[in-house]
């Protein structure tokens with residue numbers, strides 16, 4: 001996997017691009033946390049579930065169908081998230097589904113069971129440019145961990161920063177300026 005902190009970068013970039021009117025902060029926050037959920041499968045790994053099993057690391061929890069079901073369920077709280085159900089659904093699906101897709105660009109471990117339950121095949125992207133993150137915390141705080149962070153900065157954070165910057169700029173350019181003061185007071189100093 002990329003490090004756990006890198007997965008929320010995708011919903012964050014979508015949020016910056018579309019702005020708080022479409023994606024309110026509460027929904028954005030839930031999306032960022034939800035983007036980390038698929039890696040809960042490491043708990044099974046620590047309790048003896050084999051990495052390569054369907055329920056192993058990068059298996060079922062990383063599939064697009066589980067991302068969709070989780071998004072549909074989490075979106076039931078749409079009123080608290082201050083959006084409509086459809087907006088909550090597609091944003092949370094992108095947030096969670098992007099996790100497995102990002103993992104597929106890493107250069108280690110097994111592939112990702114993106115198509116489960118239709119297929120248990122593990123997939124990798126054609127370009128595996130992201131250094132895979134070590135699973136243990138101890139191993140992460142090492143030279144290897146530093147290399148992983150550098151690789152994620154170049155291949156994930158930087159492109160997303162550009163997308164969010166350009167997207168946010170276009171959105172602001174397209175947003176009409178605020179109308180005249182509704183109270184009718186002259187708006188001049």
Ligand SMILES: [Zn+2]
Nearest residue numbers: 001038039103
């Ligand atoms: Zn993962």
